[in-house]
Amino acid sequence: MDRLKDKVAIVTGSTSGIGLGIARAYAAEGAKVVVSGYQVNKRRRGLVVSEVSKKGGEAFFCPIDLDDPSSIENLIGDTVEKYGKIDILVNNAANVLLADGRVDELTLEMWDAIFQSDLRGTFYVIKCALPHMLKNADGGSIINIGSMATGGGDLGSTAYACAKAGVDMLTQSVALQYGKQNIRCNCVRPGMIITRQNERYIEQESKNIFLDNIMVNRLGRPGDIANACVYLGSDESAYVTGQIISVDGGLNAHIPTVAQFRARESRTW
Numbered sequence: 001m002d003r004l005k006d007k008v009a010i011v012t013g014s015t016s017g018i019g020l021g022i023a024r025a026y027a028a029e030g031a032k033v034v035v036s037g038y039q040v041n042k043r044r045r046g047l048v049v050s051e052v053s054k055k056g057g058e059a060f061f062c063p064i065d066l067d068d069p070s071s072i073e074n075l076i077g078d079t080v081e082k083y084g085k086i087d088i089l090v091n092n093a094a095n096v097l098l099a100d101g102r103v104d105e106l107t108l109e110m111w112d113a114i115f116q117s118d119l120r121g122t123f124y125v126i127k128c129a130l131p132h133m134l135k136n137a138d139g140g141s142i143i144n145i146g147s148m149a150t151g152g153g154d155l156g157s158t159a160y161a162c163a164k165a166g167v168d169m170l171t172q173s174v175a176l177q178y179g180k181q182n183i184r185c186n187c188v189r190p191g192m193i194i195t196r197q198n199e200r201y202i203e204q205e206s207k208n209i210f211l212d213n214i215m216v217n218r219l220g221r222p223g224d225i226a227n228a229c230v231y232l233g234s235d236e237s238a239y240v241t242g243q244i245i246s247v248d249g250g251l252n253a254h255i256p257t258v259a260q261f262r263a264r265e266s267r268t269w
Contacts, residue, residue: 001056003234005030008083010075012036012064012125013093015048017195018145021222022090022229023048027057029230034079036064037093066093066121076128086132088233091122091167092145100157111159118163123170126185130178139182143232144171145225146189146244151252168244175242184241188228191248193220212259215250 009026013019015037026033033052035045045061052059062078065071079086095117099110126142133140149161150168167187174185192210194202210219228247231237246252261268 001028002030003230003236004057004088006032007087007233008032008034008079008085009088009090009233010034010036010079010086010129011090011092012066012075013145014052014090015044016197018190018193018222018225019090019092020048020052021195021226022092023052023059024055025223025226025230026088026233027052027055027059029057029234031057031088031233032083033057033059034075034083035059035061036075038063038065064093064125066095066117066125069124072121072124072128075125076132080132085136086129086140087136087138088141088143089125089129089133090143090145090229090233091125093121094118094145098160100159102156103158106159114159115163115166118160119166119170122167126170126174130183133183134178134181136182139178139184141233141237142171142174142183142185143229144185144187146171146187148189148191148246148248148251150189151246171244172242179241184232184237186232186237186241187244188225188232189244189246189248190225191220191246191251193222193225195222209259210249210251212262213251214248215253218249220247220249 004026009031011019011023014023014035023033023035035048035052049059049061062075064075098114144167146167147164149157150165154161171185171187207219224247257268
């Protein structure tokens with residue numbers, strides 16, 4: 001299990017959920033992992049680092065606040081000071097607690113807060129990491145975690161969806177601008193992912209709606225996203241860049257009336 005051996009990987013938002021799953025998978029493949037997230041208590045921080053390290057790699061914690069540029073600069077600087085380089089950057093952190101809604105419900109302050117965290121923050125982490133990746137003979141791999149919310153219009157979460165659509169375009173811009181310097185950039189777009197943290201809050205009815213509309217027989221798990229990120233972080237994906245990759249059980253790969261016609265045991269035409 002050494003697909004990422006000797007690589008240094010930063011995974012933002014990796015103290016829980018999808019990010020923690022990615023950090024574990026990277027450690028299991030031999031990477032040195034920088035676990036990063038909003039300030040958490042020392043006990044929780046130690047447990048996460050220990051859990052990641054037990055997978056076989058090496059890990060240390062560095063805080064990040066996407067709203068604070070100096071925090072982002074410190075994350076990059078501390079990583080380079082400790083390990084001397086950055087090979088992989090996974091931008092998973094996002095502030096999911098910010099208020100969102102329909103266009104008529106959103107204030108400018110709500111809109112700006114989400115864009116600052118989810119788009120500007122991602123941009124600045126990439127900007128700070130790029131000079132160090134450019135020094136690497138083998139370049140680097142940047143993986144942005146997007147959202148199924150960019151697959152089409154929705155009833156709410158307007159600002160979040162628009163910010164994540166910006167992440168899609170940022171991904172392709174970075175891939176184009178730095179590809180000749182051996183830096184790849186891709187975006188993984190998760191579907192419904194059930195984690196230890198969110199499972200108790202998601203009603204079974206909501207789960208059933210997704211199960212009706214995806215193409216497989218189960219909801220997603222953090223490991224599904226982690227597997228994609230291991231591939232994109234490894235040399236196996238050396239010819240893959242500028243891609244928006246949906247890991248959503250096929251949710252966005254069919255016409256929207258499939259679930260209703262399936263319930264009727266009928267074809268759609």
